[in-house]
Amino acid sequence: MATYTKTVDPNGGSDYASLNAWEAGEQTLYSSGDIAIADCRRTGAIKDTTAVTVAGWTTGVIPKIIVNAAHRHEGKWADQQASGNYIYKLSVTTAIASLTANNNLVEVDGLVLDILGSNSYTSGGIAQSNGYSGLSVHGCLFFHNRGDSPDGGATSALSNSSTITSYNNYFYNNIVIGYKRAAGDLWAIRSNYGNTYIYNNSVYDSNIGIARTNGNVYAINNLSLGCITDFLGAFATGSDYNVSSDATAPGTNKATGKTAYTDYFVDPANGDFHLKDTSLALFGLSGTDLSGTFSDDIDGVTRTAPWDIGADQYVDVGGATISSADPDGLTVTGLASADYRGLISGAPAGELAAIGVAATSVKGFISVAESGAIATTGTDATGTRNLISATVIDPVTVSGANSTDYIGHKSIAAAGSISTTGVDSTGVYTPVGSTTSTAQPGATAVLGVNASGIRTLISLTEPGAVNFTGFNAFGVRGLLSVTETGAIAVTGANATDTYTHGEWVSNATPGYVSVSGYDSVSTMIALGRLIPITRGREISITSGRTIPIIH
C-alpha cells in the first residue's frame, strides 16, 4: 500500500496539465490499496476546462483529487486567493458532468466547479453513475448561475445517480449556489440510490436544494435556503438539524422559514456564503457533532462545539496575528512577516476579521468604525504608512510593529485621549503636508507639518483641551503626551537647537501647562512667549510682558 502523488497544473510545469490527462495516465499504474493523488495547482491564469471521467482504474486503488492549499478556494467565489495565488477551477462548458465518478472510492476535496453549460446535458457538476460506491466529495464549491434553457431535463450539481444500489457516499462541507433555471429541474445535491450521507452543506438559490429520490439518504446539519424547494423527498431516520427557507427541512430539530438571507451570509451577492454569526444566533439552532466522520469546515477550520449548520463554521476572530482580549478591548499585535503590513476588517460589533494584503506597498490603514469593531478600507498607494483613525469610545491598542519598514506607533488608551510613544526610529516621520485625524468628538486631530526637519506635530482640538499649531521652526523634534482632559505636559524638548520662534503655547482653563526640560545652552524663548507654569507657583503675566524662568 503506497501513495503516489502527481501534480496537475493547466499552466504547465507539472506532471499533467489537466485532471483529465492525469486520469488517463494513472488509471492502471498502481495496485489495490494504493492511493493515487492529483495535487491540483494553478500557477497562472489558465484554468482546467476539460471534463474528466474517473473510470477503469485498477480495482482497489483509491483516486483522490485534492486541491493544493496554495491554490484552494477560500470558502467563497473568487479567481484568486487574497495572496494573489490563482484558485484551481474546473470550468467546463460542454460535458454532461464536469467530473464523472464511474469508479469506486473516488474522493474530491477543495475543488471549484464553475459549471458553464446552459442546458441539462451540459450542466452536471460531480456525478456518480452505474452502481459505483464510496464517492466522497467535500470542501467543494459549485457555481452555476448561467441562465436557463427551455428543455425539461434534470441534472445535478452533486449527485449519486446510480441505477443500482451504491453505498457509503459522503457529501459534506460543500457549497452549491445558483443551480437553477426556469424550466425543468436542477438539483443542487441529489441521491438516487444507496446510502448517502449529506452533512453540513450549504445550498442557496437553486431549483431543488437537497433531494432524496431513492435509497437511504441521511441529511444532517444542512443549510438549504432560497430554493424553489429546499429539501425534497423522504429522508432516512436520523436526518436532523437542517435549516430551510420553506417548510421542508427534515428532522425533529430544525429551523424553517429562514428568509433573511443577507442577514445570514457575509456577501451572498458576490459569492461569499460565510456565516455572519453562529447558526444558533442566526437560526436558533446549532448542529450536531459529526466528528466521527469529519472535524473541519469548508475553510479547513476545526469545528468546535457547538457545530454550526452549513459548510462554514463561524469564527469570531480571524487571522493568526490578531487577538482580541475582550469585546471592548482589541489588541492587534505581531506583524512579524516581512511583507505583511496589516489590513484588518471586521463588520460585527466586537469582532475582528483579518484579510490579506495583496499590494506589497500597503503599510496598513486601520479605522475603527463602530463600537468594538474594526473596519479597514484599502490603501494601496506606494509609501502609505500608518494612518489610524478612531471614531469610537472603545479603547484600542495597536502595538508590536517592530519591522524595519514600520513607521509610526500609536496607542489610543481611552476615550478622548491619545498617547503617542515610541517614534524613535530613524525613518519615523509624518510626511510633509499630510494630515492624520480622528473624528470622534472630544478626541484629537493630528495635523500637518510643513517645515523641513519637523518630525511630529500634534494638535489637539478637544473642547476644553488645548491647541498646538505652527511648529514650523527648523530642528524641532517634539514629543507630546496628553495625559488628561484639559491638561498638557510637554517634556523632553532638550535638543541643542530646541526653541520656539515667535510661537506660543497656551492652555485653556481648567488645567495647567508645564513645559520643562529646556536645559540646553541654546534653548531660548525668542519672544518671551513660552511660559513654564506649575501649580502652586502661579505667575501673573501682564500684557506685553514675559518673565523668563531660569532652571
Add this chain to the structure above:
Amino acid sequence: MASLLIKAVDATNPDPDIDRGCYKAGMIVEVREDNAPRGLLEKWPAFAWIHVPGVPADVVRKYAEPEYHVLEIGAVKRRRRWQIRWADLPMGVRNKFAAKGEITIKAGDYSGAYDYLWSTMGGFFRDMLTGQDEGGNL
C-alpha cells in the same frame, strides 16, 4: 491550431465492465490549442501528440468525446467514441512516434512543415459506434 493528446498504450482491467472505462491505445484523451501548456508526463511512450495546426481545436474536439449509454443519460458506455486504429498505423508513422512522440498533419489552409496529409491519416480515425472510418475533410 489543435493538438490531440493520444493514449499510446492500452490500460486494461480483467473485469469487462470496468475495462470499458479503460483508455486504449489510439484513444484521443483530449484536444488542446497548439500553444497550450503540456504536462511533463504527457509524452511518449505513455502518450503521443498529433498536431493539426491548420484546424481550430473545436473542429476536432469531437474525437475526444465519450460514447454515452443510449438509455441512461450521462452513463459512459465506452471511454471514447473515436479511436485511431493504432495497430494499423503504417510503420513510418509508428517510427515517427517512437522517435519524436508526435507528428504534424497538414489540413485546412496550413502551409508549414508537416509529416502527413489528413487524407492519409484521417482514414485511421474510426467511429467505434458506427464502425466507419473517418472519410471527411477537416
